[in-house]
Amino acid sequence: MVQWLFGLSFEQLSSMIERFDRAKFRARQLGQALYRDWVPDLEAITTLPAALRTKLTEAGYIVGLPPILQTFRSVDGTERYLIGASGDQTVETVWMPEGDGAEDNDDEADAAPTRKRATICVSSQIGCAVNCQFCLTAKLGIERNLTAGEIAGQVVAVLRQHQVELGRDRINLVFMGMGEPFLNYDAFMDAVRLLVNEVGLPASRMTVSTSGIVPAIERFAQEPLRPRLALSLNASNNEVREAVMPITRKWPIEAVLEAARKVPLAPREKITFEYVLLGGVNESLVHADEVVALARRTGFPVKVNLIVWNPGPGIPYRQPEDEDVQQFQQRLIARGVPAFIRRPRGRDIYAACGQLKKTTEGNS
Numbered sequence: 001m002v003q004w005l006f007g008l009s010f011e012q013l014s015s016m017i018e019r020f021d022r023a024k025f026r027a028r029q030l031g032q033a034l035y036r037d038w039v040p041d042l043e044a045i046t047t048l049p050a051a052l053r054t055k056l057t058e059a060g061y062i063v064g065l066p067p068i069l070q071t072f073r074s075v076d077g078t079e080r081y082l083i084g085a086s087g088d089q090t091v092e093t094v095w096m097p098e099g100d101g102a103e104d105n106d107d108e109a110d111a112a113p114t115r116k117r118a119t120i121c122v123s124s125q126i127g128c129a130v131n132c133q134f135c136l137t138a139k140l141g142i143e144r145n146l147t148a149g150e151i152a153g154q155v156v157a158v159l160r161q162h163q164v165e166l167g168r169d170r171i172n173l174v175f176m177g178m179g180e181p182f183l184n185y186d187a188f189m190d191a192v193r194l195l196v197n198e199v200g201l202p203a204s205r206m207t208v209s210t211s212g213i214v215p216a217i218e219r220f221a222q223e224p225l226r227p228r229l230a231l232s233l234n235a236s237n238n239e240v241r242e243a244v245m246p247i248t249r250k251w252p253i254e255a256v257l258e259a260a261r262k263v264p265l266a267p268r269e270k271i272t273f274e275y276v277l278l279g280g281v282n283e284s285l286v287h288a289d290e291v292v293a294l295a296r297r298t299g300f301p302v303k304v305n306l307i308v309w310n311p312g313p314g315i316p317y318r319q320p321e322d323e324d325v326q327q328f329q330q331r332l333i334a335r336g337v338p339a340f341i342r343r344p345r346g347r348d349i350y351a352a353c354g355q356l357k358k359t360t361e362g363n364s
């Protein structure tokens with residue numbers, strides 16, 4: 001049986017390799033090769049003796065870094081990838097150079113000049129069970145959870161593709177691709193720990209967005225190491241939210257905010273409200289005032305990322321007018337709530353928010 005090495009924690013690598021070689025440093029060498037050198041196969045791990053590589057191969061171990069099967073390039077520089085997952089399935093990951101217009105996570109000034117700046121949007125499931133009415137991924141339903149190796153592997157596959165130098169290049173991760181990370185909580189958090197502890201990406205440059213899975217937010221609040229939190233709000237009251245996000249019937253806005261209040265924030269850390277603006281549904285100034293009232297009620301610092309809805313086939317909404325988007329943002333800012341408009345990225349290749357649906361359309 002084939003067994004993937006990529007995705008195993010240092011402790012798991014240690015107990016696995018002990019069966020083949022008693023030298024304690026072998027696990028560290030293997031971890032270095034997998035998570036820092038991003039080797040494509042076992043034969044490339046020349047720090048391990050050839051005999052050990054052979055034994056591992058005979059036992060069915062492979063590196064298992066997920067392959068990029070197809071790349072779609074947008075005119076704006078965004079790239080969408082179909083990445084291989086086990087069982088001949090694919091998952092979607094997006095590379096957005098220079099971020100997406102949302103506020104940067106970086107509160108400190110950079111000491112060293114950076115070469116590349118980009119945000120990688122990572123998937124946590126194949127499909128999604130949450131059924132947000134504005135989202136193309138929802139149309140797939142849920143196929144399965146991704147493993148920790150498949151989640152972290154998307155990141156490393158893309159870092160490798162772009163020859164990123166960690167420490168010099170500035171990479172943000174957003175867990176906002178296909179799926180609801182908090183409905184695959186354990187694998188998602190294992191992936192975060194791998195990416196922080198083994199790959200070397202700082203947790204402060206990661207953001208996870210949830211549709212509001214209350215028990216998982218409460219677990220998240222206990223994590224010693226965690227990304228920043230974004231709540232996919234998308235409506236200013238429960239009535240509108242139930243219509244666009246039926247999950248609101250299970251966990252209304254107040255319950256989500258109550259759970260989020262338990263997350264201990266670092267100095268200057270804010271919780272983000274993600275807000276997809278849908279024409280004629282949630283983008284009036286009355287809605288903006290309700291968002292302000294919600295932000296004030298939270299008891300924690302909030303910033304709002306406004307996302308102009310991206311059209312998709314069979315989704316019964318319309319885009320808001322530019323003027324309404326500007327007015328909505330200005331209203332929030334005028335009432336003391338920081339608000340940013342996320343530039344739509346990669347719309348022409350179905351890479352923008354809510355468009356990930358394993359489509360093979362776009363410019364490959």
Ligand code: SF4
Pocket residue numbers: 128129130131132135136137138177178179180211354
């Ligand atoms: S917006 Fe996110 S949580 Fe909602 S259906 Fe789409 S992928 Fe799932």
